[in-house]
Amino acid sequence: MEGAGDGAGAGGGRRLVCVTGGSGFIGSWLVRLLLDQGYTVHATVKNLQDEGETEHLRALQDSAGARLRLFQMNLLDPASSMRLAIEGAHGVFHLASPLALRTRDPEKELLEPAVKGTLSILRAAKDCGVARVVLMSSKSAMVPNPSWPADEAIAEDDCWADVELLEKRQLWYNVSKTLAEKSAWEFAEKEGLQLVVLNPGTTLGPFFTPSVNTSLNILLQLLRGQELELDAVYTGWVDVRDVARSAMVLYENPSAQGRHLCLASMERLVDFTAKLADLYPEFPVHRIKEDKQGWLMRAKDPSKKLIDLGVRFIPFDQTVRETVDCFRNKGLI
Ligand SMILES: NC(=O)c1ccc[n+]([C@@H]2O[C@H](COP(=O)([O-])OP(=O)(O)OC[C@H]3O[C@@H](n4cnc5c(N)ncnc54)[C@H](OP(=O)(O)O)[C@@H]3O)[C@@H](O)[C@H]2O)c1
8 A cells, every 4th residue: 555645745646536526425435445545635525515515524534634635516517617626636536426316307407417517527637637537427327228138248338228218217317327428438539538437336335424325225215114116227236335446446457448337246126125125124124026127137246347357346245234234323224
């Protein structure tokens, strides 16, 4: 591990990186990991005045000191204003994006910030001479696609979600992630920017954000006995610490190219609820009886490219147990 000061002096050098959405569930783990590994981090949050977005990052500042700086950034800001956070950074991890399964105005609440925001970040990164950008996309940008054979493993670089189908089903978050990733690839190709993409599935795990994000809320609702319509959304889970580690691995390995599915296992919602009900008989978990995900291939170790890069995934029992412990400690269940 490199020391705190290594390459992080004037201008930051290779060890200065920017994490957009550093306040979020995944972002806060990534910021923590990068600091632990000796990086200097510029983390962006939407509103610096909102303690709910910043208190956990300020706690990290207590030990990291000047190696963690917070910047206010809204995805709808012009690219020029994003430069403050990105200037001097060798790499950018772009995570900021609204994550919601239901919205009143999808164009304004999801599509615009995801697509325009991504392009503005990439523009700022290009203008600032950033060497490598890691984009946090989603497996939602890969599936569902009915024309992909159900019995064929996902080809990570070639499998794209069917936007027309997503729009028809009003899966606006999935649309936002797919269009944002497509726009990012177009920009990178045209402008000659080094881009690599991570595509995680439903992300669970312990959290130190003040609030519960959308993916953690799925688990929380299941534990509370709610029946969820997630047949087009759920394809498998991954531990947040593995997502953060994978993002760092992609940044640190210039040989890593293209898109990277990040899932501990590819599975159906029936599998997930059954495992959860078995593990926690004390909670009223609703076992799904009718499997509506015939289009989805079950696969153990589906994240071939990350595994080849040395990533190993935390097992289900540990991830779920530690998430449930967090819910309990916070009095949520
Ligand atoms: N969680 C999952 O299951 C999952 C799976 C695959 C991919 N992802 C992707 O991973 C990334 C992080 O998600 P997460 O799970 O950490 O969700 P999260 O906790 O909701 O974090 C979202 C982050 O985006 C920021 N953000 C949202 N709208 C913004 C805006 N208009 N301007 C500036 N910042 C904005 C939020 O900032 P504030 O907190 O400051 O408002 C927050 O830091 C997203 O790109 C998401 O699509 C998540």
